[in-house]
Amino acid sequence: MKITQEEVVDRQTVLNIELEEEDLDSYIDQGYRKIAPRLAIPGFRKGKAPRRIVEQFVGRESLLNEVLDTMLPEITGKAIEEQSIEAAGMPSIELEELDPIIVKATVPLMPEVSLGDYKEISVEEEPANVSEEDVQQRLEQIQHGMASWEPVERTVQMGDLVTIQATGLVDGDSVVEEKDAVIFLDEDSDRPFPGFAQQLADMAQDELKEFTLSIPEEFGDEKLAGKDVAFSVTVGEIKERVLPELDDEFAKSVGDGYESFEAMKAEIESDANEAAESSATQKYNEAVMEAFLNGVTIEVAPVMVGHEVTHMEGERSRVLSQINVRLDDYLRSIGKSEKEMRDELRSEAEERIKRTYAMSKLAEEEGIEVSEEDVEERIKEILANNTQDTEGLPVQPEFTDEMRESVNRVLSSEKTLERLVTIAKGEKSSEAKSKPESVEDTQDGEDGSTEEETSEQSEGE
Numbered sequence: 001m002k003i004t005q006e007e008v009v010d011r012q013t014v015l016n017i018e019l020e021e022e023d024l025d026s027y028i029d030q031g032y033r034k035i036a037p038r039l040a041i042p043g044f045r046k047g048k049a050p051r052r053i054v055e056q057f058v059g060r061e062s063l064l065n066e067v068l069d070t071m072l073p074e075i076t077g078k079a080i081e082e083q084s085i086e087a088a089g090m091p092s093i094e095l096e097e098l099d100p101i102i103v104k105a106t107v108p109l110m111p112e113v114s115l116g117d118y119k120e121i122s123v124e125e126e127p128a129n130v131s132e133e134d135v136q137q138r139l140e141q142i143q144h145g146m147a148s149w150e151p152v153e154r155t156v157q158m159g160d161l162v163t164i165q166a167t168g169l170v171d172g173d174s175v176v177e178e179k180d181a182v183i184f185l186d187e188d189s190d191r192p193f194p195g196f197a198q199q200l201a202d203m204a205q206d207e208l209k210e211f212t213l214s215i216p217e218e219f220g221d222e223k224l225a226g227k228d229v230a231f232s233v234t235v236g237e238i239k240e241r242v243l244p245e246l247d248d249e250f251a252k253s254v255g256d257g258y259e260s261f262e263a264m265k266a267e268i269e270s271d272a273n274e275a276a277e278s279s280a281t282q283k284y285n286e287a288v289m290e291a292f293l294n295g296v297t298i299e300v301a302p303v304m305v306g307h308e309v310t311h312m313e314g315e316r317s318r319v320l321s322q323i324n325v326r327l328d329d330y331l332r333s334i335g336k337s338e339k340e341m342r343d344e345l346r347s348e349a350e351e352r353i354k355r356t357y358a359m360s361k362l363a364e365e366e367g368i369e370v371s372e373e374d375v376e377e378r379i380k381e382i383l384a385n386n387t388q389d390t391e392g393l394p395v396q397p398e399f400t401d402e403m404r405e406s407v408n409r410v411l412s413s414e415k416t417l418e419r420l421v422t423i424a425k426g427e428k429s430s431e432a433k434s435k436p437e438s439v440e441d442t443q444d445g446e447d448g449s450t451e452e453e454t455s456e457q458s459e460g461e
Contacts, residue, residue, distance in 0.1 A: 023075070028055070030067045090108075200235065
């Protein structure tokens with residue numbers, strides 16, 4: 001195997017690899033074993049023709065084409081190892097020629113990262129506040145959720161539940177045909193079209209009303225957008241929402257029941273405070289991360305970014321496939337071209353890579369490590385939350401080495417983020433408080449990026 005390496009440009013290098021005859025023999029043999037069982041060669045039982053006969057029959061290139069998917073990555077990996085290159089992800093591989101086989105491999109190198117003056121980061125915390133109005137709003141949500149609907153003898157009001165018979169015509173063609181349809185009248189309702197609910201206000205039971213609605217130009221259905229709909233509507237039963245009293249009896253009927261309304265209110269307030277603190281912590285962590293990344297400079301190989309974009313496109317395609325949406329329909333719905341979407345993905349990919357390697361560099365600078373005990377403890381937590389199968393019987397998922405490595409990365413991310421937060425708050429970490437001042441900055445600290453981004457980035461390329 002002949003290898004020539006080009007200069008490093010933009011944190012990537014190109015290997016030109018030419019395979020010699022002795023490099024190909026094992027791959028030709030693999031191709032023979034794959035293709036022979038499918039061939040019917042006169043004079044031989046199917047799959048029993050010797051290699052030289054099969055090679056003469058189909059040609060050497062056909063045998064090699066059978067194994068290119070495994071051969072190219074293998075020979076590229078060997079070339080990278082021979083050149084002692086520390087690759088930072090999958091190379092981009094191109095087959096230049098088949099006779100002789102010449103491969104061009106663009107290999108990404110580790111990004112060059114400068115963390116800047118990260119120890120000078122300072123971000124002010126905003127307190128998490130829960131007002132009496134917030135608690136009251138949650139009480140009202142529960143109250144509305146337990147309301148009953150009772151028939152009334154009056155005209156229709158917004159907020160009612162109404163049974164209707166309705167027809168709607170556009171240019172003489174029927175576009176709405178409702179029989180005994182029950183609709184909730186809400187100011188923001190757009191069923192079947194915007195403005196329909198408001199037309200029913202003040203109608204009496206069994207009253208017939210005819211009216212015309214103009215459909216907005218931006219309506220989702222292009223065939224109806226901008227058209228006029230001639231409606232004929234008859235109102236049937238009218239029901240209003242009856243709210244239960246917010247008292248002890250109401251509290252006892254909620255969920256597993258509370259001893260009193262005050263006990264219920266106290267728990268709602270406690271839950272609201274916990275949610276507000278969690279939200280405030282998340283926002284603060286995001287602000288700290290943004291301040292940190294603003295000071296980071298990084299040089300990343302274009303091929304690494306390209307791989308990440310491809311990975312993200314695959315994720316997007318899987319999501320669209322799951323909800324049965326075509327890519328061109330999706331792009332049309334958000335008003336973007338495929339190029340615009342790819343440019344956005346490229347920008348996001350660059351940010352992901354920047355975050356991952358910046359946090360990895362920070363963990364290295366701060367001497368942050370994850371012990372085997374930490375990993376085992378987290379695995380126990382995961383298993384504790386995932387111990388029942390569909391039959392209700394206990395199960396114990398087996399953790400592979402790859403899964404353990406993923407847990408390790410997540411824990412490292414969390415510890416690194418914790419360390420970054422202590423810096424932003426102007427505090428010392430728990431370890432640093434018990435150490436002499438001279439070793440605080442070299443042995444202390446915890447921190448990391450988000451679980452999803454870190455594991456995804458490490459493997460995305």
